[in-house]
Amino acid sequence: MRQPRALPRLFGSLLLVAAAGIAAIGAGPAPDRSVPDPSASTPRPLGQIVPAPASVSPGGAPYTLTPWTRIRVDQHSREAQQIGTYLAGVLRPSTGYALPLTDGPAPGGIRLRLSADERALGDEGYRLQSSPAGLTLTARKPAGLFHAVQTLRQLLPAAVEKDARQRGPWQVAGGTVTDTPRYAYRGAMLDVSRHFFTVDQVKLYIDQLALYKINKLHLHLSDDQGWRIAIDSWPRLATYGGSTQVGGGPGGYYTKAQYKEILGYAASRYLEVVPEIDMPGHTNAALASYAQLNCNGVAPPLYTGTDVGFSSLCVPKALTYDFVDDVLRELAALTPGKYLHIGGDEAHSTSHADYVAFMDKVQPIVAKYGKTVVGWHQLTGATPAKGALAQYWGLDDTSAEEKAQVARAARNGTGLILSPADRIYLDMKYNKDTPLGLDWAGFVEVRRAYDWDPGGYLPGAPASAVAGVEAPLWSETISTSDHIEFMAFPRVVGVAELGWSAASTHDWEAYRVRLAAQGPRMEALGIDFYRSPQVPWRSG
Numbered sequence: 001m002r003q004p005r006a007l008p009r010l011f012g013s014l015l016l017v018a019a020a021g022i023a024a025i026g027a028g029p030a031p032d033r034s035v036p037d038p039s040a041s042t043p044r045p046l047g048q049i050v051p052a053p054a055s056v057s058p059g060g061a062p063y064t065l066t067p068w069t070r071i072r073v074d075q076h077s078r079e080a081q082q083i084g085t086y087l088a089g090v091l092r093p094s095t096g097y098a099l100p101l102t103d104g105p106a107p108g109g110i111r112l113r114l115s116a117d118e119r120a121l122g123d124e125g126y127r128l129q130s131s132p133a134g135l136t137l138t139a140r141k142p143a144g145l146f147h148a149v150q151t152l153r154q155l156l157p158a159a160v161e162k163d164a165r166q167r168g169p170w171q172v173a174g175g176t177v178t179d180t181p182r183y184a185y186r187g188a189m190l191d192v193s194r195h196f197f198t199v200d201q202v203k204l205y206i207d208q209l210a211l212y213k214i215n216k217l218h219l220h221l222s223d224d225q226g227w228r229i230a231i232d233s234w235p236r237l238a239t240y241g242g243s244t245q246v247g248g249g250p251g252g253y254y255t256k257a258q259y260k261e262i263l264g265y266a267a268s269r270y271l272e273v274v275p276e277i278d279m280p281g282h283t284n285a286a287l288a289s290y291a292q293l294n295c296n297g298v299a300p301p302l303y304t305g306t307d308v309g310f311s312s313l314c315v316p317k318a319l320t321y322d323f324v325d326d327v328l329r330e331l332a333a334l335t336p337g338k339y340l341h342i343g344g345d346e347a348h349s350t351s352h353a354d355y356v357a358f359m360d361k362v363q364p365i366v367a368k369y370g371k372t373v374v375g376w377h378q379l380t381g382a383t384p385a386k387g388a389l390a391q392y393w394g395l396d397d398t399s400a401e402e403k404a405q406v407a408r409a410a411r412n413g414t415g416l417i418l419s420p421a422d423r424i425y426l427d428m429k430y431n432k433d434t435p436l437g438l439d440w441a442g443f444v445e446v447r448r449a450y451d452w453d454p455g456g457y458l459p460g461a462p463a464s465a466v467a468g469v470e471a472p473l474w475s476e477t478i479s480t481s482d483h484i485e486f487m488a489f490p491r492v493v494g495v496a497e498l499g500w501s502a503a504s505t506h507d508w509e510a511y512r513v514r515l516a517a518q519g520p521r522m523e524a525l526g527i528d529f530y531r532s533p534q535v536p537w538r539s540g
Contacts, residue, residue: 043173046130049154050493050514051213051500053179054125060174063130065110065156067097072111075103079142082268084112087149096165110152112145113138124215124270125180128152130172143270147213151177154211158520183454185389185417185468186499187216187274188426188492190484193223193285194306194475195245196252201481203265208485208527210269212496217266218274218341218470224284224303224311228253229275233326234290241285241302246476248304259334267336274374275335277327278343280350280358284311292319306476309348315358325365332369340366345376345393356382363388374417380409389467391417392458393425395441400459407460415467418454424495426473426488430530436477437487446515446532450494451508471495482528489522489529490515512536 047056073084081101087110088099102109111134118140121127126139126148137148155173159166188209190202197205206217221228227241230253242253254262263273283293284303291299295314303311313320328340342362347355359375359382366373366385373379373388380390392406410416421428421441428444429437449471455463471492478484493515498506512535519537522529531537 043171044155044157044517046128046155046173046175046177048514048517049151050511050518051497052502052505052511052514053151053177054502055178056175057178058173058175060130061132062171062174063132063135065091065095065097065168065170065172066108068108069097070100070102070109072102072104072109074112074114077114077142080112080114080145083142083145083149086146086268087112087152090149090153091160091170093163094160094166095168095170108132108134110134111136112148114140114142114145116140120180121178122180123184124213125178126151127179128155128177130155130174130176132174135172143215146210146270147179150211150213151179154518154521158524161521161524181213181500182502183466183468183499185216185470186214186496187218187417187468187470188214188488188495189218189220189276189419189470189472191220191223191473191475191478192228193220193226193245193278195249195479196226196228196242197475197481197484198252199254199258199261201484202262204481205484205488206262206266206269206271208489208525209492209496210271211525212493213500214492214496215271216274216468216470217271218276218472219262220276220278220472220474222277222279222285223282224308225305226251226253227285227289229259229331230255231327231330232256233330234323236289237286237327241289244302244304246304246306249479256334263335263337272337272339273335274337274339274341275331276341276343276374277331278345279324279362280313280315280355281309281311281345281347282343283313286313286323287311290323293317293323309346312347312349312354313358315350315354321361321365324362328362328365328371329369332366332371335371338372339374339389340369340371341374341391342366342379343376344379344382347378352381359383377406380406380414384409384414386413387415389415389417391419391470393419393421393472395420395422403459407458410458410461410465414465416458416461416465417467417470418457419470419472420452420457422448423452424449424469424471424491426471426491427476427478430532434530436483438474438476444491446490446494446530446534447508447512449491450498450506450511452498453503453506454498455503469495469499485528486530489527490518490532490535491530493518 043062073080121140123141124143126144129136139145227237230238238253245251288302363385373385377390377392429439516536
């Protein structure tokens with residue numbers, strides 16, 4: 001497994017654990033030298049970023065970063081100060097410039113500006129203005145300012161991502177970018193249950209996702225193969241239920257302090273963590289930990305395989321709901337975000353009547369602790385709670401009846417997160433030769449992951465019901481950070497664009513050129529991405 005490399009931190013130190021690249025998994029095509037690399041001699045055009053911005057007005061001479069550049073931030077805004085510190089941490093290693101932070105005038109410098117009057121920018125939008133006189137990043141909320149910094153990173157040469165001094169010049173094309181997201185929910189899921197990933201591995205993925213303006217990290221914390229979060233009232237869930245993983249490895253779990261560390265780090269990158277406790281199925285790790293949770297009072301053995309659908313909590317038992325209440329109460333107390341994901345998929349060992357009864361009892365528990373329910377789309381076979389989100393993971397050829405059930409719920413007020421498995425399940429193989437992943441939903445190349453419209457995807461569901469998109473990465477075959485990167489990148493970049501950019505910007509031929517320009521940046525960051533033959537990759 002590759003060793004960590006330094007990347008900027010937002011809170012405290014400016015450096016954090018990231019990754020230095022090793023050889024990529026599998027062979028890809030040679031870089032296309034016929035495609036010019038704008039970073040080689042001229043500034044990158046303002047619109048040549050991912051996700052595609054809402055509005056670009058190019059014009060004028062570029063802004064140039066120099067050894068005398070200062071970063072100006074409002075001393076009265078703690079979050080603006082932190083984002084300025086983060087930006088300096090990105091730029092200092094590669095440029096070699098001091099880039100001091102100041103709250104006074106900074107002629108020719110970089111200004112980070114928060115203004116409550118910028119209502120049109122919403123909670124996550126921003127404006128970037130570049131000219132020889134200076135560079136100004138403006139937002140209404142700190143999240144928008146952070147996203148503006150990600151755009152600035154992409155407008156600078158890819159070498160800015162390296163952790164040793166590089167040659168300039170460091171220029172940003174002249175003009176204005178004004179940008180707001182299409183959807184408020186732009187997510188990626190990491191399954192830490194089939195294989196366990198450490199705090200530093202999760203942090204690394206958070207940093208990689210943040211570059212592309214992903215704002216939700218869904219952590220799949222429990223499954224048949226492992227329970228990954230400490231619960232004080234049921235301690236054996238973690239110590240015993242978390243002691244293994246697929247293939248029989250050592251497993252692991254997050255202490256409450258470690259989980260809070262992940263949440264704090266995600267918040268520093270403006271990602272909200274959505275924790276999932278999957279139930280009533282996918283519960284063998286819990287059933288193995290406590291015999292009394294089983295209808296027959298007998299604990300099954302721990303499980304290290306990959307079959308699904310064989311486990312179920314005991315729906316008629318009152319103790320089951322004491323258990324669920326305890327788990328959700330402790331998890332809600334730890335989690336500042338809005339959502340608790342209660343799973344609900346592949347409950348094949350639970351009768352439909354029991355499934356409905358279970359969800360009718362569990363959803364009010366989520367509300368009791370001040371959170372909003374998220375569930376896999378099978379939740380729509382019961383009665384989704386008011387305000388609930390259903391996460392659709394079906395296929396293009398899923399039955400019309402199942403799609404109609406989800407669409408009906410959407411028309412009745414249930415929001416939708418779209419995660420079609422044959423489009424954006426990141427654990428699906430790219431092609432038959434992909435050394436990792438599964439293929440039950442088919443092969444998912446880069447174009448297939450990008451070339452669809454969330455707003456019109458599900459027949460009968462109003463576009464207004466779509467809360468956003470999420471790219472799940474299940475970990476049956478995934479056990480290292482290199483594995484995560486190879487399967488996620490570059491497909492998750494396309495998902496980020498589907499979530500952020502207006503539908504009118506979605507064009508595969510234009511996107512593949514912008515994506516190709518991300519190759520040197522991912523290389524500089526040490527991301528072990530799949531070099532799809534569908535993309536005319538550039539080399540740094």
